[in-house]
Amino acid sequence: MPDILDEILANNERFLQQTRLPHIGHAPRKHTAIVTCMDCRLVNMFEPALGLERGDVLELRTAGATISTLERPQAANDLIRSLAGGIYLLGVRNVLVVGHTECGLAHVNPTALTASMQALGVDPQKLIEQANLGDMNGLLRWIGAFNDVHINVQEVVNVIRNSPYLPRIPVHGLVIDINSGQLTLVERDPKSAA
Ligand SMILES: [Zn+2]
Numbered sequence: 450m451p452d453i454l455d456e457i458l459a460n461n462e463r464f465l466q467q468t469r470l471p472h473i474g475h476a477p478r479k480h481t482a483i484v485t486c487m488d489c490r491l492v493n494m495f496e497p498a499l500g501l502e503r504g505d506v507l508e509l510r511t512a513g514a515t516i517s518t519l520e521r522p523q524a525a526n527d528l529i530r531s532l533a534g535g536i537y538l539l540g541v542r543n544v545l546v547v548g549h550t551e552c553g554l555a556h557v558n559p560t561a562l563t564a565s566m567q568a569l570g571v572d573p574q575k576l577i578e579q580a581n582l583g584d585m586n587g588l589l590r591w592i593g594a595f596n597d598v599h600i601n602v603q604e605v606v607n608v609i610r611n612s613p614y615l616p617r618i619p620v621h622g623l624v625i626d627i628n629s630g631q632l633t634l635v636e637r638d639p640k641s642a643a
Contacts, residue, residue: 473504475539482507482535484528484605485547486514486554490627495547498630507535513554514546515593515601516608529612536615543641544609544620548602549627555601557594559585598624602635610638 479501485491487510496502509531516528535541563573563585573588582588595601602622609620622635 477504477506477535477539477541479505480540480542481505481545482509482532482541482543483545483547484509484511484514484532484609485625486510486549486552487512488549488552488627491549491625494630495625498625498632507531507539507541509535511593513552513593513595513601514548514605515554515595516605529609529614532609532612533614536618542618544618545623546602546605546609546620547623547625547632548598548605548635549625550598551627552595552598554593555595555598557589557592559589562588562592599635606636606638 483499483506485495485508491510495508509528511528516526532541532544566573566576573585576582577584577588580591582591602624606620606622609615610617617640619638619641621638621641624633624635625631626633
């Protein structure tokens with residue numbers, strides 16, 4: 450197997466020979482930020498499924514499209530910070546939170562998680578103590594595990610809407626089918642109809 454870095458550098462050389470990108474500005478044309486998951490199956494699928502082109506929207510991808518529960522009281526985490534940058538500096542006026550089916554952060558098996566950590570030399574129990582996570586559930590909350598993608602999307606929507614760092618702009622919630630690309634509406638922000 451070729452080294453991933455070498456492979457990517459070679460791909461990049463080929464890309465530069467074949468492609469001339471048009472110069473466009475950094476403010477998203479559709480004045481929209483989309484929060485979604487880091488899932489690799491969204492690559493090359495997500496934007497076409499939503500009809501989005503380069504320069505249209507800001508895309509913020511986190512594990513599970515979640516905001517870690519432990520950070521919610523402050524709602525000052527990196528996702529909120531990124532949205533603030535998008536809103537205050539880049540003209541974002543709408544936010545979409547898009548979870549997806551078959552997410553790796555749904556139904557996380559605690560035993561598999563701790564076994565994986567241990568195999569990589571990280572002691573889960575020590576981490577729980579050092580980081581004041583409380584117990585196994587705290588560890589699961591920290592990593593952003595959830596049970597129901599619709600409920601998770603709704604929670605993230607609510608956290609963004611209620612963040613004191615952000616103005617009250619329309620925040621919609623959706624779920625995308627990872628296999629077909631079909632969108633399902635979880636909640637249309639009533640504020641957007643005004
Ligand atoms: Zn996911």
